[in-house]
Amino acid sequence: MRALVVDHSAAAHLSLVEAPDPVPAPGESLVQVEAVSLNYGEVKGAASPQTPDGSVIGWDAAGVVVKAAADGSGPAEGTRVVTLGEAGWAELRAVPATLLGVVPEDADLGAVSTVPVAGLSALHVVRRLGPLLGRRVMITGASGGVGRYAVQLAARAGAEVVAISRNPAQADGLRSLGAHEVHTDPAAVDRPVSAVLDNVGGQQLVDAFAALRAHGVLVNVGRSSEANAVFPPEALLGNEGRHDRSIHTFFLFADPATDFSADLAWLAAEVAAGRLNPGIRWRGPWTRYDEAAQALLGRRLHGKAVLDIG
Structure with missing residues (x-):
């Protein structure tokens, strides 16, 4: 799969490269990511010398389940979902059921990718x-x-x-x-x-x-x-x-609510229905990740940045 990885030799401290596919645990769904939302904290973290080169980061992503969890804990293959976790800036991510929410069929996955954090x-x-x-x-x-x-x-x-x-x-x-x-x-x-x-x-x-x-x-x-x-x-x-x-x-x-699935699904449905405005201020293909990252680091972005993958 392709993924955005930390690269301290690059201007935005990120590079788009080939990386190993994630191997889901029995309680994890394999999700094909279609859009990710960037947060200032993770972009800043990528620039930190303490973050090793080659790390795949990213908390927010939305996409489609391509392999259901082996233990039956998550949604079926083909389900559209919004997900929270680590290593989201990639074409595939493995996610436990507690960290994903089912998304309405007509939802804009880029918009709902802003929901998790x-x-x-x-x-x-x-x-x-x-x-x-x-x-x-x-x-x-x-x-x-x-x-x-x-x-x-x-x-x-x-x-x-x-x-x-x-x-x-x-x-x-x-x-x-x-x-x-x-x-x-x-x-x-x-x-x-x-x-x-x-x-x-x-x-x-x-x-x-x-x-x-x-x-x-x-x-x-x-x-x-x-x-x-x-x-x-x-x-x-x-x-x-x-x-x-x-x-x-x-x-x-560290919130006491360890299962975020219902809240993720509710927030995604509210965004999809237009009852919550995600405030997207920058959106483009993930090949332009450097523009989005530097806009966030330069505090030129008031709202969310979304990268479309594909």
Whole structure:
């Protein structure tokens, strides 16, 4: 099979080469990949000297089952699926049933390939924030992959969504997804919020925490700013209106829900039906992987990048 592998001699630290076919375990389906979605974290990881040359990486992929799991745990041959795991940037990947979701027959596999990391992270954190009907919820990094899904899911749950995007050009688009307010900085928000989904870290995390009302919760999903979060002493005072606030970390692969299949299938169906907008901002054949990777690394992409394989 062909695969995108880490190649530190290349400009994007990736090369398209021949690689061994995966050998599925008895509980794994063999999937012919038709589209993959890129995440900033994995593209950055490919550029890291700690990632060995020749590694096949990639978390998000969608395609068709070409060999059903031998133990009968997965879908039948010919089923269209969206998948989560490692080594996805290849023509074939082996996936356990818990990490794949069945996709509607008429779905655009490129669109649903954006679901696994971004969609699942947004869905699980929005659930973790608790009942949202009538509550103000702040989402930082709202124009990114996780942020866009989170804005839509929180709005559908009845929240008054306060979206934070450093790019003011994203404001109209975020409002169309359900945001009630859009700001370039959490410090500009003049009314407290009950919960925060933070994708940015650094000073935005500090300012978002300051916006929390009593008993509020902040869940940090990403650290795209790559900056330290330094809290002034008064930030942790439990005075009136600011007590019992908390900060939680999140890691998708450590989430207590070890079977993602139902959530993947639901998110894929919502995207296919047009009820969730995946926010694809770059799409092309996987031979143009270097363009997509460098756009992500250069922070020129607000949304998702999709590579079509074939």
